[in-house]
Amino acid sequence: MSDESYWWDRTGRPDAELQTWERELAPFRYAKRTSKPRWQYAVAAAAVLLMLATVWMMRRTDTMVVVVRMEGDLTIAGRPGRAGTVVPQGQRLETQAGGRALLRLGTLGEVELVDEVALVVAPAKAGRITLRLAKGELRARIAADPYAFRVETPGAVVDDMGCAYQVVTDPAGNGWLRVSEGWVRLQSNGIESLVVEGTEAALRTQTGPGVPYRKDIDPALRRVAEAITDGQTPDGLALSEALRQAQRADAPTLLNLLWRAPEPHAELIFKALAAQHPPPSSVRWERFQAGDLTAVAEWWPKLGFRKTVKLPPAFYAN
C-alpha cells in the first residue's frame, strides 16, 4: 500500500503500482505546442475587438442616471434637484421623509426611491450602472443583460439578472430584498444567494446575504434558513422536520441551503430536493460534494423556475 504523501504531492515513499500508472498514462498527456496559435485565434481575436469597440461606442451614452419625476425634496450633492437633472457619478442623492423619486437608468431600466433614501452613483464598467445604497427603499425594474445593474448595500451586493425587485436598507446597513420578477444574485465575502421571484432574503452587515424563502414558508423551514443565514448549524431533527414540511415551491430555499449547509445536512437537502424535482441523471450528490456547482446549471430548468437565465460563472459558463 502506498504512502499517501506520494500520490498527494510525490514527497513520500514511491508506490510501484502508482508509478506504473504514471508511466503507462504519460503518452496521453497533453503535448505542449510550441507553434503559434491557429488562425482561428486571430480571427476570433479580431472579431472580439470589433465587437467590444462596437458595444463600447453604443453604450457610452446608455448609462446616464436621470431624475424623471419626484415628489417632495430631492438633493444631489446638497443642492436641490429636479426632473431632468443628471445624477453625476460620485455625488450623493438624497430624498426626504415622505418623498418619492423616479430615476431612469440609461437604457437599463428604472428605479423608484421611496421615502428617505440616500445613495451614490458609483463608478462602473462601460455599459453598466452601480448604485451604492446607504439607506432607504429602492424598487428596481430592469430590462438589461445580467450584471448590467448592481446595487451595493452594506449587507450584500445585489446583481440584477433581468428582473424587478425591492431592496431596503436601514441606517445601520441591514435590510432585505424581495424579488417580484426574474431573479437576482446576492453576494458578500464569498457567500452567495440566488433569489428568485416570489422569495425574499435578508441583507446583514455581519453575516451577508440570507437564504431566501417564500413569505408563507413553513415555520420549521424558515427557522433552518435563518439559522444557516446566521452561520449556525441546525440540529438534525430540526432539519428533518423542516424538509418534511418543504413544498415544491420551496425549491429556491432548498437549492440555496444545499450549497450553504454543512455536508451531512447538505446531502439530506439534496435528497429532499431531488424527491420533489428529480434532477437530470448527470446531477448527482457526489458532484455537489466535490463542490461542482455546474450541476446547478443542469438542474436549474427542472426546478420549476419560470425563467431559464444565465447563472453566475461559478455555476456555469458559456
Added chain:
Amino acid sequence: MEEIHRRYASFVHAILLARLPHAECEDCLQEVFVRAMQGFATLQNSAKLPQWLAAIARNVAAAHFRKPGNRTVPLDGLPENAGLPATREGWKILDEIRKLPEAYRETMILRFVEGLTGPEIAERTGLTHGSVRVNLSRGIKILRERLEIQK
C-alpha cells in the same frame, strides 16, 4: 490568451480526456480556447477563470456528443488511436479511470495523466484540498480493485 493557454491547456485537456476519445481532445481543446476568447468579456471574476474554462470544456465535450456520429465513446478497453505510443496496459488503465464516478475521474486524470500534484489540482479546479484528497484516495482505491480483478 496565449498565457492562459500555456497555463491551463493541460488542465482543459484532462477534462476533455475524461469524456472524449483521445484523438478528439486536441481539436476540442482548440475549440475551448477559441470560445474562451470570444466570451472572455463576460467573465465576471478572474479568480474563477479555471472553473470557467472547465465549464466551457464540459460544454464542448457535451456538444461533441450531440453531433451525429459522435455518440459513443470507446470504453471497452479497445485502443482508440493506434498512432499513440501507449501500451495496451496504458489504454486499459485509462479506460478504467473513465469508468470511475464522475467526481473522481477528472481528478485522477489530472494527477496520473497530466502529472499535477494534489495542491496543484486544488488550485486549478477550485476544489478544496480536502475534496481533492478524497477524490484521489477513493479513485485510487477503486482503480486498484478493478485492475486487480482483471489480472
